[in-house]
Amino acid sequence: MQINKIAVIGAGIMGHGIAHTYAQYGFNVVLVDTNDEILKQARNESINEIDMLTEEGLVTDEVDIVLSRMQFTTDLKNSVSDVDYVEEAVSEDLDLKKDIYKKLDKFCPSHTILASNTSFLPIRDLAAATRRSDKVIGAHWVNPPHIIPLVELVPTSDTSDETIQTTVELHKSCNKAPAVLARDAHGFMPRLLAVLLNEAIACLEEGLASAEEIDKMVSNSFGFRLPTLGPLRGLDYWNLELFKAATDHLVVEYNDERYRSPKLVETMVEQGKLSMKVGEGFYNYKDVDILQLRLERDRKYCKQLKVLRDAGAI
Numbered sequence: 001m002q003i004n005k006i007a008v009i010g011a012g013i014m015g016h017g018i019a020h021t022y023a024q025y026g027f028n029v030v031l032v033d034t035n036d037e038i039l040k041q042a043r044n045e046s047i048n049e050i051d052m053l054t055e056e057g058l059v060t061d062e063v064d065i066v067l068s069r070m071q072f073t074t075d076l077k078n079s080v081s082d083v084d085y086v087e088e089a090v091s092e093d094l095d096l097k098k099d100i101y102k103k104l105d106k107f108c109p110s111h112t113i114l115a116s117n118t119s120f121l122p123i124r125d126l127a128a129a130t131r132r133s134d135k136v137i138g139a140h141w142v143n144p145p146h147i148i149p150l151v152e153l154v155p156t157s158d159t160s161d162e163t164i165q166t167t168v169e170l171h172k173s174c175n176k177a178p179a180v181l182a183r184d185a186h187g188f189m190p191r192l193l194a195v196l197l198n199e200a201i202a203c204l205e206e207g208l209a210s211a212e213e214i215d216k217m218v219s220n221s222f223g224f225r226l227p228t229l230g231p232l233r234g235l236d237y238w239n240l241e242l243f244k245a246a247t248d249h250l251v252v253e254y255n256d257e258r259y260r261s262p263k264l265v266e267t268m269v270e271q272g273k274l275s276m277k278v279g280e281g282f283y284n285y286k287d288v289d290i291l292q293l294r295l296e297r298d299r300k301y302c303k304q305l306k307v308l309r310d311a312g313a314i
Contacts, residue, residue: 001111001166007032007083009076009100014117015089016042017145020050022087023069024059024146025174030071030079039072046070049146077107084109085170087139089117097121098129105130113163115139123184124156133158137167138181140189149177156184192231220314228300236281237297240265240274 004027008019011033019031019042033039050066053059059066073079080086086104090096097116104114113135116126127136138154151171155164164180171178200214209217225234235243244266250259272278276285276293285293308314 001084001113001162003084003166003170004028005030005083005085007080007086008089009033009086009104010089010091010117011038011042011072012089012091014141014143014145015087016046017049017143018087018089018117018141019070020046020066021146021174021176023066024050024053024061026069028069028071030073030083032073032076032079034074036074039074043067043070043072049144053146076103080104080108080112082109083112085113085115085167087115087117089141092118092121094121094125097126101126101129101136105132111135113137113166115167117141119190123154124158127156127158134160135163137163138184139167139171142189149175150189151176151178152189153178153180154184155180224301224304227304228297232282236276236283236285237294238275239277240281241269244269 006019006022006027007030008015008022009032011019011031015033016031019029023029031039031042033042047063047067050059050063054063071079086108088097088100088104090100097118101114104112108114110132112132114126114130114132115137116123117140118126118138119140123136123138127133130136133156136156137159138152140152140154142148142150142152153164153167153171168178168180196218200218203209203214204211208214222234229237244261247259247261247265251257268274268281273280273282275281276283276288276290279286305314
């Protein structure tokens with residue numbers, strides 16, 4: 001399925017950034033909200049953000065060209081009558097979203113895909129408000145959406161393969177990094193983030209270190225590594241047996257079961273799937289040049305290090 005025109009519903013922080021990102025990559029976009037003042041602010045903020053992206057060399061078209069592909073309106077019914085894809089980005093209110101989905105199902109062409117930017121509400125509940133559950137999918141962007149690459153895609157059991165593939169290709173064409181969940185789940189990406197944030201706050205609460213020192217420890221260690229490897233590949237560069245030993249120690253030290261590793265870790269350790277060094281961890285490395293992989297990783301680290309030093313961040 002080809003996407004030509006897109007509607008974004010909700011012109012707040014996420015909505016306007018999503019809208020002008022689509023416009024930057026050549027799509028005709030209509031940004032819809034119930035308030036003219038919000039739309040005016042969204043247009044002004046889009047101009048500032050596009051100008052900044054242009055200065056950083058991330059946008060090639062002038063701001064006027066990008067804006068020429070955008071419409072700003074309060075007319076939901078007529079604005080979505082000819083769109084191929086809708087990104088809903090209103091506030092996290094399930095009843096509000098369901099009401100919007102009922103209207104979109106009525107006003108949009110039958111082929112239109114309906115996507116939601118929700119970070120934790122169940123997509124299946126939104127799909128149930130329509131007669132096109134095969135064309136409903138979660139498409140969760142990360143703030144600021146015009147910069148952060150990830151778009152978390154959350155299909156339901158009814159979402160068609162065509163809908164998933166079309167949504168993946170749409171976001172790839174905008175230089176995004178779409179990641180598809182295997183099933184509809186509550187807040188997958190925020191779930192990962194919640195563990196880190198809660199633990200950081202707990203360390204501050206317990207007086208282990210100041211807020212500044214905690215941020216420094218995270219951003220200059222595993223926070224530095226995560227952009228290159230991600231958490232699971234990062235463990236493959238380490239050793240799963242050592243990781244399990246460390247988490248087992250935390251369980252005993254703090255008398256707290258929340259530190260215990262998932263059952264999968266114990267199973268992998270028993271099977272000898274410990275790291276890239278032994279040929280298998282979360283990934284398979286049996287036919288891979290391990291030394292070359294490490295050198296490529298280190299080159300990426302060096303580029304990050306140069307950027308941070310040049311910016312005076314460290």
